[in-house]
Amino acid sequence: MIRRIHLLKLLYQYRAMGFEYFKEYKPVITEPQSNFSLPNQMDILKEDVHRCHLCELSKRRKNVVFGEGNPHAKLMFIGEAPGASEDESGKPFVGRAGELLTKIIENVLGLKREDVYIANIIKCRPPENRVPSMDEVSACKPYLLKQIKMVNPSIIVALGSTSFHHLTGEYDTPISKIRGEVLNFGDAKLIPTFHPSFLLRNPTSKKEVYADMLKVKGML
Ligand code: URA
Numbered sequence: 001m002i003r004r005i006h007l008l009k010l011l012y013q014y015r016a017m018g019f020e021y022f023k024e025y026k027p028v029i030t031e032p033q034s035n036f037s038l039p040n041q042m043d044i045l046k047e048d049v050h051r052c053h054l055c056e057l058s059k060r061r062k063n064v065v066f067g068e069g070n071p072h073a074k075l076m077f078i079g080e081a082p083g084a085s086e087d088e089s090g091k092p093f094v095g096r097a098g099e100l101l102t103k104i105i106e107n108v109l110g111l112k113r114e115d116v117y118i119a120n121i122i123k124c125r126p127p128e129n130r131v132p133s134m135d136e137v138s139a140c141k142p143y144l145l146k147q148i149k150m151v152n153p154s155i156i157v158a159l160g161s162t163s164f165h166h167l168t169g170e171y172d173t174p175i176s177k178i179r180g181e182v183l184n185f186g187d188a189k190l191i192p193t194f195h196p197s198f199l200l201r202n203p204t205s206k207k208e209v210y211a212d213m214l215k216v217k218g219m220l
Contacts, residue, residue, distance in 0.1 A: 008053055038146045042071050045146055049123055054139040057124035063090035067119030067147055074220060075109075076117045076153035076188075077101065078144070080162040080195065081132050087125035092118045097196035101159070104196070108213040109220075117151045119144055121166045137166050148188075155219055156188050157212075160195025180212045182219075191216055 039045045046066045052058060065082035068091055077093075085095035093101045102113050122132045122140040132140075148156065158164040161175040167190065168183065175192055183190040193212040194205050 005048065005051060005054070038142060040150070042147070042150055045143065045150075049143050052123075052140075052143075055124075055136045057122070057126060057136055060127060061124040062087045064123050065090055065092050065120060065125075066123055067092055067117065067144075069113070069117035070115055071117065071151055073115060073117040073151055074154050075111070075115075075216065076119070076148065076151055076156045077105075077159055078156060078163045078167065079118070079120045079159045081120050081122045081129070082125040083129050084125070092120055093196070096200055100196040100199060104209065104213055108210060109217050117147075117153065119147055121163055131162055141166060148186075153188055155216055156185055156190045157216060158190060158192040160198060163195070164192040179208060180215065182215070189219065 039048060049066050050064050052064070063082075063086075065086045069076075079093060079097075079101075082092065083095050083097070085098070086092055092098070101118075105111050105113050105116060121144060122136055123143060124136075124140075126132050126136070156167070158167050164173075164175055164178065165171045167185065170178070175194065179193045181192065183192070191212060193209050194202075199206050199209060
């Protein structure tokens with residue numbers, strides 16, 4: 001990923017020098033994928049992500065929404081993608097859905113928002129809040145996986161189907177069938193539940209999320 005960022009920078013420099021066209025780029029030395037790694041420090045990873053142009057979403061974003069919270073949190077929430085308020089502020093879950101998530105964290109789990117870590121499957125807002133494409137997720141997910149590795153939470157809550165599907169690869173399982181189950185995700189437990197935006201449209205489903213969160217609370 002970093003090599004691709006460097007390559008892009010190089011291409012921008014060539015364009016600034018007046019080059020219009022380049023033959024296919026073939027690196028002389030090819031690193032095996034296993035040797036390639038993202039930074040092991042959160043702030044350096046964040047800087048890299050802020051410079052990321054690996055997908056089209058980077059062209060329209062106002063801000064990258066890297067994620068925030070306790071870098072050693074036991075509990076991590078993973079949503080889908082930034083919306084308008086998040087794109088404006090650079091912070092995850094700060095709009096109406098975010099207010100509901102914050103209430104769930106404080107009132108049901110008895111925690112402060114700063115105690116947990118909050119991120120999304122992708123870090124830039126898709127136009128009109130559409131569901132992220134597979135290409136966008138493929139370009140962005142390594143950053144999230146690295147964040148998960150660094151935070152090393154014992155519990156991850158996947159908020160909504162996009163989050164659950166892309167974290168697990170279980171694209172055929174509807175969130176309504178799997179929510180509340182405790183799944184393995186590396187060393188952590190993964191609990192899928194409904195997305196707060198879904199709850200805003202379907203308030204009667206709040207009781208299921210309440211039950212899922214009580215389960216999470218019991219496991220903390
Ligand atoms: N919805 C998400 O999935 N993530 C956000 O950060 C905000 C809304």
